Amino acid sequence: MRPRLFDVLVAAVRPLTPQVNEYLLRAPDGGPLPAYEAGAHIELHWTMPDGEPMLRHYSLIGGDALRDDPPGTWRIAVQREDRARGSADIHRRFVPGMTLTCSHPLHHFRIDRRDGHSVLIAGGIGITPILSMLRSVARRGCSFDMVYTARSAERMAYRQEVETLAGTHGRLHDTGTQGRLDLIAYLAAQPAGATAYVCGPASLIQAVKDAAASLGWDPARVRSETFAAAPSADDVGFDVELRASGRTLRVPAGATILDTLTAAGLHPLYDCRRGECGLCPVPVLAADGPLRHRDRYLSADERAAGKSLCICVSRLQGDLLVLDA
Numbered sequence: 001m002r003p004r005l006f007d008v009l010v011a012a013v014r015p016l017t018p019q020v021n022e023y024l025l026r027a028p029d030g031g032p033l034p035a036y037e038a039g040a041h042i043e044l045h046w047t048m049p050d051g052e053p054m055l056r057h058y059s060l061i062g063g064d065a066l067r068d069d070p071p072g073t074w075r076i077a078v079q080r081e082d083r084a085r086g087s088a089d090i091h092r093r094f095v096p097g098m099t100l101t102c103s104h105p106l107h108h109f110r111i112d113r114r115d116g117h118s119v120l121i122a123g124g125i126g127i128t129p130i131l132s133m134l135r136s137v138a139r140r141g142c143s144f145d146m147v148y149t150a151r152s153a154e155r156m157a158y159r160q161e162v163e164t165l166a167g168t169h170g171r172l173h174d175t176g177t178q179g180r181l182d183l184i185a186y187l188a189a190q191p192a193g194a195t196a197y198v199c200g201p202a203s204l205i206q207a208v209k210d211a212a213a214s215l216g217w218d219p220a221r222v223r224s225e226t227f228a229a230a231p232s233a234d235d236v237g238f239d240v241e242l243r244a245s246g247r248t249l250r251v252p253a254g255a256t257i258l259d260t261l262t263a264a265g266l267h268p269l270y271d272c273r274r275g276e277c278g279l280c281p282v283p284v285l286a287a288d289g290p291l292r293h294r295d296r297y298l299s300a301d302e303r304a305a306g307k308s309l310c311i312c313v314s315r316l317q318g319d320l321l322v323l324d325a
């Protein structure tokens with residue numbers, strides 16, 4: 001289901017690290033933007049200078065507990081990815097006064113207020129929904145523990161906020177100097193029945209799930225969020241021909257098929273955007289290269305048959321993909 005869209009204004013821009021900028025958003029009429037729960041995100045729509053429609057997903061970081069945000073404003077943080085035109089364009093052109101189009105808050109990664117103990121795990125820019133959750137558990141006086149891992153301390157956006165909010169219940173882990181975090185030891189130290197929330201690279205999410213499984217955790221006690229497929233170094237741009245609607249669109253290397261279709265004003269079915277729910281698979285009519293299946297919904301036989309593709313995460317390693325859409 002496509003969320004309802006409306007305009008927001010960029011009210012302020014603040015660099016957080018050399019790669020990450022924070023954007024304060026407000027309603028054009030000065031009224032309050034819609035409320036949301038910790039972990040929510042929005043779709044952001046805008047047009048590139050060459051006319052290409054863009055769509056990206058960003059977590060809402062919210063009113064900062066350490067500063068006084070105007071009521072009803074939103075904050076998002078955007079990491080500039082060298083291979084992704086969208087984030088580079090945001091860093092280059094998004095300035096105060098610019099009008100953007102965005103969705104109402106979407107809640108696919110909620111923290112459960114019934115948790116006896118919450119474990120918050122953030123990797124890199126995955127801190128954005130986790131910071132909202134940290135603020136939520138800290139304000140409510142809940143039992144929690146948090147770890148924030150990145151390749152260097154300089155890459156840790158919101159480091160000071162995390163240290164202040166988490167206090168003795170949080171730690172920063174610099175993989176550049178400390179190596180990989182021992183997730184089995186970390187999760188083993190948590191109280192029985194804890195629920196983990198993890199956001200970051202797909203490799204971190206999988207490592208947390210593997211560590212939890214090795215400790216006998218119920219898989220439902222590990223909740224995660226990743227926005228679309230993590231770009232792979234060998235991803236290429238390709239054309240997607242939509243046979244039923246008679247359109248052909250270019251899917252850039254740094255974008256998903258689903259985002260490309262949505263940005264072009266089409267309304268494909270989707271929900272999770274993580275390759276899990278099974279709402280988005282589309283019949284494949286032809287492909288001039290191998291399909292890169294990255295979902296966890298299709299069976300091994302369905303993947304091998306190559307007749308269907310989860311367009312939220314999977315893509316083509318070739319030039320032309322023809323879909324029955």
Ligand code: FES
Pocket residue numbers: 269270271272273274275276277278279280281295297310311312313
């Ligand atoms: S949107 Fe859920 S599998 Fe693609």
